[in-house]
Amino acid sequence: MSSGQNSGGLMSSAGLVRYFDSEGRDAIRIDPKTVIAFAVLFGVLVQIVSLTI
Amino acid sequence: MSWKDAAEPVLTRMPTVRRPEGHVPFKRKLAWTAAILMVYFFLTNINPFGLMAGQSSDFFGQFRSILAGEHGSLLQVGIGPIVTASIVLQLLGGANLLGLDTNDPRDQVLYQGLQKLLVIIVTALTAAPMVFTGNFLPVDTTVASALGVSTFAVQLIIFAQVFVGGVLILFMDEIVSKWGVGSGVGLFIIAAVSQQIVGGFFSWSAVGQVGFFAGWYGILFGDLTIGSVFTADGLQSLLFEPGNLLALFTTVFIFVVVVYAESVRVEIPLSHARVKGARGRFPVKLIYASVLPMILVRALQANVQFLGQILNRTWQGMPAWLGVYGDQGQPVSGFFYYVNPIQQPQQWMWFLGETAAEPWMIAIRIAIDLTFMIVGGAIFAIFWVETTGMGPEATAQQIQNSGMQIPGFRRNPQVVEKVMERYIPQVTVIGGALVGLLAVMANMLGTVGGVSGTGLLLAVSITYKLYEEIAEEQLMEMHPMMRQMFGE
Numbered sequence: 001m002s003s004g005q006n007s008g009g010l011m012s013s014a015g016l017v018r019y020f021d022s023e024g025r026d027a028i029r030i031d032p033k034t035v036i037a038f039a040v041l042f043g044v045l046v047q048i049v050s051l052t053i
Numbered sequence: 054m055s056w057k058d059a060a061e062p063v064l065t066r067m068p069t070v071r072r073p074e075g076h077v078p079f080k081r082k083l084a085w086t087a088a089i090l091m092v093y094f095f096l097t098n099i100n101p102f103g104l105m106a107g108q109s110s111d112f113f114g115q116f117r118s119i120l121a122g123e124h125g126s127l128l129q130v131g132i133g134p135i136v137t138a139s140i141v142l143q144l145l146g147g148a149n150l151l152g153l154d155t156n157d158p159r160d161q162v163l164y165q166g167l168q169k170l171l172v173i174i175v176t177a178l179t180a181a182p183m184v185f186t187g188n189f190l191p192v193d194t195t196v197a198s199a200l201g202v203s204t205f206a207v208q209l210i211i212f213a214q215v216f217v218g219g220v221l222i223l224f225m226d227e228i229v230s231k232w233g234v235g236s237g238v239g240l241f242i243i244a245a246v247s248q249q250i251v252g253g254f255f256s257w258s259a260v261g262q263v264g265f266f267a268g269w270y271g272i273l274f275g276d277l278t279i280g281s282v283f284t285a286d287g288l289q290s291l292l293f294e295p296g297n298l299l300a301l302f303t304t305v306f307i308f309v310v311v312v313y314a315e316s317v318r319v320e321i322p323l324s325h326a327r328v329k330g331a332r333g334r335f336p337v338k339l340i341y342a343s344v345l346p347m348i349l350v351r352a353l354q355a356n357v358q359f360l361g362q363i364l365n366r367t368w369q370g371m372p373a374w375l376g377v378y379g380d381q382g383q384p385v386s387g388f389f390y391y392v393n394p395i396q397q398p399q400q401w402m403w404f405l406g407e408t409a410a411e412p413w414m415i416a417i418r419i420a421i422d423l424t425f426m427i428v429g430g431a432i433f434a435i436f437w438v439e440t441t442g443m444g445p446e447a448t449a450q451q452i453q454n455s456g457m458q459i460p461g462f463r464r465n466p467q468v469v470e471k472v473m474e475r476y477i478p479q480v481t482v483i484g485g486a487l488v489g490l491l492a493v494m495a496n497m498l499g500t501v502g503g504v505s506g507t508g509l510l511l512a513v514s515i516t517y518k519l520y521e522e523i524a525e526e527q528l529m530e531m532h533p534m535m536r537q538m539f540g541e
Contacts, residue, residue, distance in 0.1 A: 016132075016139040016238045016345060017168060017223070018441070019230050020161035023072070024065030027162075032070050032085065032228040039092045039221050043099045043127065046214060050102045053199050 055152070057163060064166025070227040077232060079526045086233035086240065089225050093241060096221070097123035101214040103207040105193040110382050112182075112189040112362065115396040116355040118249055118508035119348055121241035125190070127218035130179050131245075132238050134219055135226065136352040137179070138171035143349060147436035155442065169223065176219035182359070184212040187366025234522055239515040242348075246504050246512035250304070253502020265501055268295040289405065293398065293499070303498040304509065310491060311513040314339050314484075319476050323457040326464050333457060337476045340484045341443065344507075344514040346433035347488050350426060351507045354394050361389035386414065394422045398499040419497075426489035434485030438477065445473035 077085075100106045104125060111117055111124035113133070122131025145151050151167075153160040183189045185208055192207045200207070226237025233240075256264035263271070271277035277295050280287035292299045317339035325331035364371055365378045376389035384390040391414075399407040401415045408415070438444050449470035458464040459472055488510060495506025504512070 016135055016348075017172070017226055017230065017236070018164070019227065020155070020158075020165060022158035022161045023069060024067075024162045024166065026066050028066065028068040029071045030068055030224070032232055035070065035221070035224045035228060036088060036092055039096060039225070042217060042221070043092075043096050046102050046127065047099050050100065053102075053196055 057152070057160075060167070061163065064163050064170065067166040067169045069165070069169075070224060070231055072231055079530045082232065082234050082526065086229055086235070089229050089233060089237060090240060090244060093128070093222075093225065093244060096128050096218060097126045099127050100125055101127055101129070101190070101211045101218075103193055103196045103210050105191040108191050109189055112359065113355065114358065114362075114383075115505060116351065116358070118246055118504045119242060119351055119511060120355070121245040122222075127214055128222060129183065129190070129215045130176055130219040130222070132222060132226075132241055133352070133355075134172050134175040134179050135223060135238055136348055137175045137356065138168065140349050140352060141171060141175075142168060143433065143436045143440055146440040155440075172223050173220060176216055176223075180212055180215040180219060182363050184208050184215065186363055189362075190215070234526065235515070235519045239519065242508070243512050243515055243519075246508045249502040249504045249508075250500075250512075251502070253300075253500075253504070263295065265297055265301065268297060272296065293405075297499075297501065299398070300499045300501045303495050303506075304501045307491065307495050307500070307506065307509050308513055311340075311344075311510060312517060314487070315514065315517050319480060321472065321476065322460055323452065324460045326456055326458050328456075335448070335452060337473075337480050338484070339480060340488060340514065341477065341481050342434035342437045342485060343518065344488055344510050346437040346485060347426075347430055347492060347507055348511060349433045349437075350429035350489070351394070351492075351505075353429065354392065354425065357392055358384075358389065361393075365389075385410070390414070391418050391421050392425075393418070394425075395419060395493070395496050396505055397503065398497060401497060419493075423490070423493050426493050427486045428489075430485040430489030430492075431482045432485075434481045434488075435478065438481050443477075445470045445477050448477070449473055 106125050109125070112129075113120050113122075113124065113131070117124065117131070120131040120133045120136065122128040122133070142151075146153070151164075153164050153167075155161060155164060190211055192204045192211070194204065197204050197207045222237070222241070226241075229235065229237035229240055252262065252264065254265045255267075256262045257267035268277065272279055272295065279290040279296065282288055282291055290296055315338065318336040320334040320336050323333040323335055325333075361376050361378075361384060362382065365376060365382070365384075372387075374387050376384050376387035379385045384393055390410075395401050395418065399405075401408065401419060403410065403412050403415060410418075442448075446466075449466045452458070452469055453464075453466045459469055462468050462472065492506040492510055495509055500506065500509050
């Protein structure tokens with residue numbers, strides 16, 4: 001049933017940065033929600049500081 | 054001891070975004086992608102604290118549309134650092150200087166860590182000259198006096214913000230790659246280019262720029278006079294400003310050519326070794342390496358131009374053969390003029406009196422740009438195919454692992470590799486050169502909204518890929534069995 005083009009790995013050209021399945025065991029893991037929350041808070045904070053001075 | 058052992062403690066500890074456990078439903082993937090897109094647009098609208106906004110020219114200039122981000126915002130650096138770091142990795146990997154085997158789990162971890170570290174270093178290297186040299190991001194002196202600190206201290210604050218913005222882009226890309234659809238880099242390029250195209254079509258004078266439709270409204274209702282279309286002047290205003298018919302033609306042409314070229318392919322027949330009647334095809338597409346390598350060539354040119362900009366602003370005694378700059382900070386002669394790619398029709402159409410350059414100077418510039426894009430496009434396409442595991446050797450291994458073989462040939466990776474070698478390198482080189490030629494052509498004829506040819510090519514081809522990926526995702530949602538087949 002499986003055809004050659006779906007045998008995985010061929011779709012890896014989507015991005016300039018490549019992510020593999022294996023990751024270092026000691027790596028610091030960040031939750032994606034944390035990144036988004038940080039980005040929004042960072043933007044809001046910079047805007048507030050800019051407006052107050 | 055190799056460099057791997059020395060660098061391992063650092064590279065394996067680089068912070069990464071957590072991977073989803075198990076399958077992420079398609080709707081959830083779309084939600085993550087949309088959330089990242091919103092955060093991206095939000096951050097492009099926020100000026101760094103301490104910056105004198107709207108007072109400076111863009112460091113990236115015409116390259117902005119492919120490097121995304123927004124001048125004078127927290128996302129000042131855009132995806133520039135990611136692209137530059139990728140160039141370094143492509144060149145090192147393509148020349149096999151790294152000694153990393155991307156099939157080995159340990160080396161994969163090292164590769165990812167190295168990639169991340171490089172992007173972070175390049176972010177700092179890109180942000181520093183923007184802030185500290187040549188007034189690209191001028192300091193608001195009232196902020197300095199209100200805080201009672203020196204201008205340099207405020208520059209440091211701006212640098213920190215731009216740097217954090219650059220690192221955020223890297224992590225946002227990682228979220229989209231792991232949790233969303235497509236890649237963050239692709240998403241940001243589409244966002245930047247689409248914004249410009251929509252602006253080019255629908256903008257009107259009240260929002261700053263007269264767009265295509267507003268221009269034609271003016272022409273049809275007599276607010277803009279274009280003269281008779283049978284005179285040279287009238288024809289010129291129809292084709293260029295304000296008629297923009299040539300730009301419309303180029304934009305549509307690029308769309309059509311890219312979508313068509315995506316479907317041009319050489320199909321290598323495959324059959325299953327044990328299951329009789331199970332057949333498949335391995336497609337070698339004309340644009341096999343996708344259009345992404347093109348961004349690497351453009352980024353190389355962009356980096357040369359940045360160097361010119363910095364030299365021009367900081368080195369008073371710059372010799373004329375190196376570069377002479379005009380009022381708006383654009384090179385008008387010298388080395389940096391000739392290596393500056395043509396970005397709009399006004400830069401070469403000497404017969405319209407739009408440029409002061411001599412025809413022979415323009416000819417040299419076009420020749421250099423064409424050579425650079427076609428040869429560079431082909432070379433980077435080859436590197437791209439090698440480093441992303443789409444080369445003859447890697448694909449032969451994949452076909453072998455999936456239990457398929459080419460009918461009429463022995464079932465052996467080396468044999469399959471031989472057959473693949475007949476097609477993949479040739480198709481890659483032709484595809485890369487073709488895309489380079491298209492990009493230069495689109496730039497010379499101009500596009501709606503002033504997006505560069507490369508930007509338009511990238512946007513169309515990334516959107517097409519995204520469409521394919523979404524279609525595949527939906528197929529998997531409908532039939533959970535499909536997931537196994539797609540190897541998830």
